[in-house]
Amino acid sequence: MEYKKINEIPVKVHGRTIKDACPLPIFWSRSGIEVNVRANELWVDIEVGCDYQEPWFVTEINGAFMSRQMILKGRHKICLYRNLNPAELRNVKFYKDSQIVAGEEALYVTIHGLETDGTFEPVEDKKLKIEFVGDSITSGEGTYGSFKETDWRTMFHSSSRQYASFIERALDVESRVISHGGWGVYTGWDNDIRSNIPSIYEYVCGIAAGEENARLGAKEQNDFKAWQPDAIIVNLGTNDNSGFDQPAFDVPGVGPCKLRRNEDRSFLDEDIEKIKSAVTGFLKMLRKNNPKAHIVWAYGMLGSEMNLPICDGINRYVKETNDNNVAFLNLPDTTDETVGSFGHPGMVSQKVAADVLTVYLSKRFNMKINGYNGNI
Amino acid sequence: MEYKKINEIPVKVHGRTIKDACPLPIFWSRSGIEVNVRANELWVDIEVGCDYQEPWFVTEINGAFMSRQMILKGRHKICLYRNLNPAELRNVKFYKDSQIVAGEEALYVTIHGLETDGTFEPVEDKKLKIEFVGDSITSGEGTYGSFKETDWRTMFHSSSRQYASFIERALDVESRVISHGGWGVYTGWDNDIRSNIPSIYEYVCGIAAGEENARLGAKEQNDFKAWQPDAIIVNLGTNDNSGFDQPAFDVPGVGPCKLRRNEDRSFLDEDIEKIKSAVTGFLKMLRKNNPKAHIVWAYGMLGSEMNLPICDGINRYVKETNDNNVAFLNLPDTTDETVGSFGHPGMVSQKVAADVLTVYLSKRFNMKINGYNGNI
């Protein structure tokens, strides 16, 4: 058995992080490492800081789900597999299933290295890269757990049963996720206008709290040149919509914030305008950093009331910039049969949404759709 | 056996036509008659004029599909059923499965009466009325026939396997269809700008050709007060989109018409503007005639390239009128597994689209969704 530092291995790093860092910080949902290895066994050396919401990790072997577990605070040597035929080349992916938790200052994750009795081989790049930007839906909240659950906890969140995961398999692509539950394009679900994704989009993981994450590089500007997506899927608007039905939030230094409805329940012009502008502005930010990506605003898994305002924001963007490489797509609404825990889309709803996006992307990029076999 | 004229029977008339007319003209797809009857047998007395494209009719009993047949030119007494238990109250629906055919001057259909050995009872109104306005998709083109078929013929068109049909069953509602293959909101698929639905929307069946249809009342103003829908589903835009990829059409008295793309394949501003205006204008027309209907522009079963322009047209309408009782909804795209004949959505694609609309409408109008049993 030989231990190697993570930066000594031909590892494919998933998710935004600091290039060549050792230990390697893992911030976002679906972030982690992927290796090709010929070995009898493989272990990962991982370090977790945590106060309240433990990170959950998933192991996939040859593209199939193997394990999902909570990683407790501390440094651990975790076995990814043991006693498989060492002559076979095996693809192993180990990634954070749960999302980053805003405000959890103690929470951080780093991967120090891998230990194996075998040898590593390079992981080939996929033909297409997709970035998924979103909220709780994109963080897979509700994809694990009984429909009875009401606690907002990492154990019920996932990227392994979320739509990006299904699209990855169907189209054989690489994905990144930038998302946080409750956040919007303009405001959070509770009218806290600080909870907006654009404000943190340009940093490695601007949402990560605490000194350790800062030290690890979370607050640095993201190096967009290092990873340019072919497509960006933006699934935002659900929490902005929620703001119209929630009480005001007293934002420090700003005062009470509240999105308002007219008496007929339509949106107050002045308030919906804020969201439209935020949509337009976010598209500009996305384009600045991702010059060639096809941007799809894909929305609707928890109601579609924001369709028209979002499209207005997109149309303004197109008009102002003459950039037509953007699109809008509705994702099917969640139903009683497809809902998961705490009223969020379950695995089935995520699969239905993934199918719609898969068809769209396969046509746009002229790609074959893989069938699923009997396991996922 | 007793023969009764159609206006002597407590018949529920489906589709736009002339109130109390006898014989009763049948114009649109999904138009026809519905009766409740206690009888051993039931016959319909129908007259068809036709030169080339025969009308096809479907019989449903107690909500289940029974028969689909071509009706040839001439007057026929057609048996809807025989030798069923006369003690049972039975709901029988006999409707035109195929769409009206623009330009087919000889084509008309009238129902003269019914013959039975039993008694009729009134048909109760459904709780919700929905109007479906569209093109070939709403005319169910492609829902019958092998994927090999390429002839544009009524036999491959239907309303029995089209999304309105599935929604009717799922939500127990009443529907009307106003649709024609190849037509758009601004222009037809071939850039013939006369093929636009708004130009004929306000007439009973403005699309019907020939003297006989005129005599039967097709060109009369529609009596909107007599049937006010709770919801209108507009599925237009697919043919407008097509215009950008088709050669110019020389419209008599107008000259060559053609929607154009820029070099990067985006739409020429001047041309897409025509469609946006048409969307806005059509919404105004719909609202004028249907003051309380919830209007949903539901689009996307054959590509979604028009999402943003359509939404721009809708947003302008909202801005100009302050009417927020409109919405936009994407329907899932047709795939290799769901396509029917001549490249159009097959029955499965129509069912998938119906499911999305059913969920939307059930939430909007707080209605229960019926399961399907083993037959359709």
Next chain:
Amino acid sequence: MEYKKINEIPVKVHGRTIKDACPLPIFWSRSGIEVNVRANELWVDIEVGCDYQEPWFVTEINGAFMSRQMILKGRHKICLYRNLNPAELRNVKFYKDSQIVAGEEALYVTIHGLETDGTFEPVEDKKLKIEFVGDSITSGEGTYGSFKETDWRTMFHSSSRQYASFIERALDVESRVISHGGWGVYTGWDNDIRSNIPSIYEYVCGIAAGEENARLGAKEQNDFKAWQPDAIIVNLGTNDNSGFDQPAFDVPGVGPCKLRRNEDRSFLDEDIEKIKSAVTGFLKMLRKNNPKAHIVWAYGMLGSEMNLPICDGINRYVKETNDNNVAFLNLPDTTDETVGSFGHPGMVSQKVAADVLTVYLSKRFNMKINGYNGNI
């Protein structure tokens, strides 16, 4: 337009009938004619005798369902299609959807000829022939109509939505159906022991009543050499099972017949023995007439209580004959979600059963399974 007698056309005849007869008698469900034709239009000249239960016919074009209609008493020229591109070779199938009705003396069907403006080309044989022998399930009772229907009428029976139909498409094979509702391998559902399929199996259509059917050849010995199936699917036992729960039937010349249960509801040995012997005997009859066919007793769509007695009958057959080219296969039971009219398997249940048989046959005969496209 040219009229040709049916025996002057290179027609493929489906179902047991009299070779080269003109007019051609049509007896069993799924029986009829198939032609390849290049023509603008095609008409069939059909004659029906009928007192109470009209025969229903289905037209398929290029393998896709087009029309289903009742054919009334009399001689009719029925249009199968009109105005399709005459340059295309088109496969047209016109077959009896409804089963033969035992006891309906007036009922007969013959096809006299076809009329067309085009030319016929031969229909190639399929690679595999399958005979389906059964009862109401194989007669597709319940596959049309609302679950509310309780009348036993041809309009609710079909071969177009029955499992043989789905298997034909999935495996591209040719099928024949020998079946009648209520009949068993030993006794009918009501303990009328005359209603057993073996008693009529060796005749062209031994179940057909009346002088006209006799004159047409129904009572003749079937010419087994002319059509040897590669597989025979026997779906019998459901009505034999029913006999244990029905009152005695007074069979003329025999006296009261009744299958009995013990107090613990198990079958009385003496009575279940009759069914086991009938299974063994029927297998011998099938083998005598079909020396090379793989025989599968496929049962269970309305309960599986007869599994063990049927297998006992089969095992005895194997022991007595040393013929191992027989098998038993359970078909999935019908559920609340898959039931059709009058408590019988609906279209969905038939599709589920077809899938099980399709997988079995595809492995046995090493055949590819075709996917369905968006229409059926």
Next chain:
Amino acid sequence: MEYKKINEIPVKVHGRTIKDACPLPIFWSRSGIEVNVRANELWVDIEVGCDYQEPWFVTEINGAFMSRQMILKGRHKICLYRNLNPAELRNVKFYKDSQIVAGEEALYVTIHGLETDGTFEPVEDKKLKIEFVGDSITSGEGTYGSFKETDWRTMFHSSSRQYASFIERALDVESRVISHGGWGVYTGWDNDIRSNIPSIYEYVCGIAAGEENARLGAKEQNDFKAWQPDAIIVNLGTNDNSGFDQPAFDVPGVGPCKLRRNEDRSFLDEDIEKIKSAVTGFLKMLRKNNPKAHIVWAYGMLGSEMNLPICDGINRYVKETNDNNVAFLNLPDTTDETVGSFGHPGMVSQKVAADVLTVYLSKRFNMKINGYNGNI
């Protein structure tokens, strides 16, 4: 936080083991513990002995899958959840996902206790108890992992994606699993006749190897009175079938063993007789120990060639014993779309089989079938 020994807690023990033992031995797949708890967090104190094939465990909360992980050799305190609302009563199940491994002498698992900051409440018994007896299919081999995997390892085996698991949820019942890959009712897949389930059925876990398991009670007679199933599902025969196609196995003290085929590939009478007798004999053993259980031999997920011999064995049992409380049921065969890893039924195939059994059991025991929601 308070630590309690496992025998001090109102724990529901799943799977055959030693009553009130502390530590509690965990032998079979799907064996483990279930508690109802009101607590902020819950930990389990587990001990594992292991040389080569680590045991895998699954945690379910409120009936939903949460975690799946390998447990390494040694004694571990594993967190089942943290920081969930302590006011809520929560059902937590922690069970061995992987099967017992015959021949792995070092392998044993015991649970010592639980630690929590909350309180336990009793777990109510389910209305129905079902015992599943089988081979690799019942051990869920192939239900995890890519179809590429060929290693026989616990990581690819499961009870969480196996049919018993789906039936438990659908019918809200309690289940036990007695199964081992490669074993049969008469012989193992490789003609090793020692690998037969009847030989170990009457012991707590007769298949467990090594001194530690013996010390823990594995070789003791099972206390059948303590847990009487309402139904027993026997899924055996697949490996007996395999013996006909495998070379002879030299069984120590017995000599070469081999099941043989005739030239026409049918089974040699003398050899198939051994399996039939084994079926009959095993049914007698099952009945002796489970006087009231409804016994269903449910077979066919990897071919159905043994249907008739199995039924012969069952019919002999019925004849000899006059016990009719037994049945045979075919489970649908695995297809290219439903296969999992190393050619075994994948999760989808297991779900399809579970559906057939669920319908059967729901009718037999008059139970409602629960729908699945969007998660599993």
